[in-house]
Amino acid sequence: MSTLSIDPDRLAPTAVPAARNRGRERGPRRPRWMTALLFAAVLGTIGIFLVPLYWLFSSALKPRQDIYSWPLQWIPTELTLENFVVAWTSAPFDRFFVNSIVTTGVGTALEISLAVLCAYAFVFVEFRFKKAAFVLIIASMMLPGHVTLIVNYLTVANLGWLNSYAGIILPGVASAFAMFLLFQSMRTIDEDILQAAEIDGAGHLRRMLTIVVPLSSPMILTATLIVMVGKWNEYVWPLIVTSTTDMRTLPIGLLFLRSQEGYSNWGAIMAGAVFVSLPMLLLFFLAQRRIIGGLAAGAMK
The missing domain is CATH 1.10.3720.10 (MetI-like)
Incomplete structure (x- = not known):
């Protein structure tokens, strides 16, 4: 009885182009400057939203001297509920x-x-x-x-x-x-x-x-x-x-x-x-x- 043998070397050349084709279907890669610009826009949007919110909550928990200190005291020296x-x-x-x-x-x-x-x-x-x-x-x-x-x-x-x-x-x-x-x-x-x-x-x-x-x-x-x-x-x-x-x-x-x-x-x-x-x-x-x-x-x- 004859047995069917498969040469793995014959399959390798077809597997590589298939993988390459899958990679090509994703379309052209985005330029790095555009990725950096999008990343900066996201960070800027998050900062515009979060910085005032952080300042609101942190000021509510600060003692009075931290609120009027200069330069600005971003991190309270101590947390207090007195303001509430x-x-x-x-x-x-x-x-x-x-x-x-x-x-x-x-x-x-x-x-x-x-x-x-x-x-x-x-x-x-x-x-x-x-x-x-x-x-x-x-x-x-x-x-x-x-x-x-x-x-x-x-x-x-x-x-x-x-x-x-x-x-x-x-x-x-x-x-x-x-x-x-x-x-x-x-x-x-x-x-x-x-x-x-x-x-x-x-x-x-x-x-x-x-x-x-x-x-x-x-x-x-x-x-x-x-x-x-x-x-x-x-x-x-x-x-x-x-x-x-x-x-x-x-x-x-x-x-x-x-x-x-x-x-x-x-x-x-x-x-x-x-x-x-x-x-x-x-x-x-x-x-x-x-x-x-x-x-x-x-x-x-």
Whole structure:
């Protein structure tokens, strides 16, 4: 019986070109100067973001002499929580936190709910003047928000909503930006699925809650987080419609703290800024993958 023998030397020449071809499929290599430029741009972006953030947190933990020392004291000689104690006792931050949580939570829930309903109507419901209404809503994104401050203030004042949660929340529950994000996501859903549900007897509300909302959940979560950050950091409108300390939110509470401490205690002011910024920073770092994933999914669709 004859045996089949394979000469390894005959296979070697064919293996090398295959490996070379795989390497050539990657395309031309990037020039070194371009790689260095991209690396420098990344480092610069990280520095622009991280240096102020580091200075904020480090100053909140520094003793007073380190803040006013020259040259700048980048690393605290000792860590202290005194600035946080002074900031918390100089201003009613517990009340500020409650007001910010209520206005942000309720305002975000109402705004996203209206955005979902509006986007669903523009995508899946036929009605008169649909295109004209959509154009008007999108055109409102071109107007700066300060244009409507006087009108909204007069409306809230005539309704007796000054110094109230309703006055802070309700004028900002309509968002063309959130509606447009959800509109772009919902228009990619196959209408055959909704038509099959309609044949089974499902109405608009059931189709929206059981089909459209689950399929659009990544973009809904992204819009929710973006709206939440905006409402948490909102400063101008709560400052206009509130005049009592018990209705102030955290960004205005920081101004109240500065008026109490003046310009002589920047450590306490930095600690107050940490109180304002830390919740949203934690929220962003915990949900950044979902935010980027939702925006990327919307762009790909």
